[in-house]
Amino acid sequence: MVCMSTSPRSQAVKRDWGHDETGCTVLHIDMDAFYASCEIARHPELKGKPVIIGTGNRAVVSAASYEARAYGINSAMPVASARRKCPQGIYLPVDMAYYRSISRHIFDLIATVTDQIEQVSVDEAYVDVSAALLRWHRPTAIAAWIRQHVSETFNVTCSVGIAANKLIAKLASTNAKPDGMLLVPLARHAEFIRMLPLRSIPGVGPASAERFRRWGVETVAQLATLSENEITQITGSKVHAHGLWLAAQGKDDRRVTPHTPEKSIGNERTFMTDTTDLQEVSNLLRRSSEDVAATLRARGLLARTITTKLRYEDLSYGTKALTLSAPVDSAASIFPTARKLLFALLHMEKTDTELPRPVRLAGVSASGLSPAQSTALQPALDLGFDVETAEDGPDLGVEPQKLRTAEKTLDSIRTRYGKGSVHLGVG
Numbered sequence: 021m022v023c024m025s026t027s028p029r030s031q032a033v034k035r036d037w038g039h040d041e042t043g044c045t046v047l048h049i050d051m052d053a054f055y056a057s058c059e060i061a062r063h064p065e066l067k068g069k070p071v072i073i074g075t076g077n078r079a080v081v082s083a084a085s086y087e088a089r090a091y092g093i094n095s096a097m098p099v100a101s102a103r104r105k106c107p108q109g110i111y112l113p114v115d116m117a118y119y120r121s122i123s124r125h126i127f128d129l130i131a132t133v134t135d136q137i138e139q140v141s142v143d144e145a146y147v148d149v150s151a152a153l154l155r156w157h158r159p160t161a162i163a164a165w166i167r168q169h170v171s172e173t174f175n176v177t178c179s180v181g182i183a184a185n186k187l188i189a190k191l192a193s194t195n196a197k198p199d200g201m202l203l204v205p206l207a208r209h210a211e212f213i214r215m216l217p218l219r220s221i222p223g224v225g226p227a228s229a230e231r232f233r234r235w236g237v238e239t240v241a242q243l244a245t246l247s248e249n250e251i252t253q254i255t256g257s258k259v260h261a262h263g264l265w266l267a268a269q270g271k272d273d274r275r276v277t278p279h280t281p282e283k284s285i286g287n288e289r290t291f292m293t294d295t296t297d298l299q300e301v302s303n304l305l306r307r308s309s310e311d312v313a314a315t316l317r318a319r320g321l322l323a324r325t326i327t328t329k330l331r332y333e334d335l336s337y338g339t340k341a342l343t344l345s346a347p348v349d350s351a352a353s354i355f356p357t358a359r360k361l362l363f364a365l366l367h368m369e370k371t372d373t374e375l376p377r378p379v380r381l382a383g384v385s386a387s388g389l390s391p392a393q394s395t396a397l398q399p400a401l402d403l404g405f406d407v408e409t410a411e412d413g414p415d416l417g418v419e420p421q422k423l424r425t426a427e428k429t430l431d432s433i434r435t436r437y438g439k440g441s442v443h444l445g446v447g
């Protein structure tokens with residue numbers, strides 16, 4: 021897989037196009053030299069050096085740091101040619117599992133802004149921010165937040181294009197690279213794309229570029245002088261021609277189609293033997309809640325919905341979820357909710373000490389995730405129950421906000437001494 025863009029760029033379009041963000045609800049986010057950046061993130065001593073991902077004489081280059089690109093190294097170039105151009109380069113093998121895990125974490129972070137994410141590859145996605153604008157107000161504010169947090173958290177930079185459609189957003193991010201952001205206001209879409217070579221339009225490969233060249237068409241500006249019929253004659257495809265004719269006007273009617281790998285954080289465990297012991301099941305839910313809460317805090321997230329899951333001895337399972345009145349990230353809030361959901365799931369009375377049927381596995385998950393930095397916490401409601409059910413919550417005897425602080429302290433102890441080292445006496 022090749023993750024380095026080879027599409028032509030034009031210095032001329034990398035400029036200030038104005039600040040009217042109206043209608044610019046599509047972000048194209050693209051990690052810069054992703055595989056190479058991931059390697060540099062775990063080997064900081066490689067920073068500033070020409071790093072090339074791809075080894076072996078028959079292999080091709082999968083990614084190259086910008087320092088390596090200065091030597092004329094491109095993706096899909098045979099590694100042997102790259103070695104001739106840059107013998108002093110650092111050549112590393114592809115570690116897809118590692119890049120995928122970084123990618124997953126990056127997209128988890130982006131998903132805290134909105135779930136309207138269409139991930140197109142391990143390092144690239146379109147994001148429709150229309151709904152997120154209710155809270156964020158400006159697309160550029162979202163892009164800036166994502167760029168800053170991806171860079172700070174993962175030591176990987178990304179470039180973001182902001183426009184009214186996928187085509188212009190993608191071309192904007194390409195031309196913002198590396199480590200840049202480019203807004204193209206709606207009114208300037210046509211002007212922007214007409215400054216680019218024809219080859220920069222996704223879908224115009226060497227073969228169609230050659231057909232257009234024979235007609236004297238090498239730029240989008242020249243394409244824009246042709247009718248849809250003329251373009252059909254050149255390409256031989258009505259569908260392709262329609263897309264190109266739209267592109268020459270800076271238009272693109274493809275929608276952002278969300279595809280999000282993970283929208284929740286969960287933890288579940290299997291019992292040594294199937295059990296009906298409420299105390300045992302409670303203890304497990306408490307530990308799962310602590311794990312989920314620690315993960316939320318580690319990722320800087322708050323969750324609005326808590327789900328309890330049970331798997332029974334016949335391997336069938338049941339879940340029950342509750343959406344809280346305020347988002348949470350502490351076991352002090354998650355565990356009582358999870359326990360309450362356990363009772364609801366099995367139609368148990370408060371006084372019961374046995375489950376009506378044996379369970380094999382129990383777990384807790386948190387969803388409705390949002391970034392802690394941009395979500396207002398409501399200390400008075402931090403326990404998070406809906407008002408009418410709040411009285412069923414256990415009396416913790418401590419203010420939830422204090423427990424939340426206590427748990428944050430425990431995070432650092434667990435980090436130093438291991439997960440099992442300390443537990444809060446919640447519940």
Ligand SMILES: [Mg+2]
Pocket residue numbers: 023024025050051052053054143144
């Ligand atoms: Mg990329």
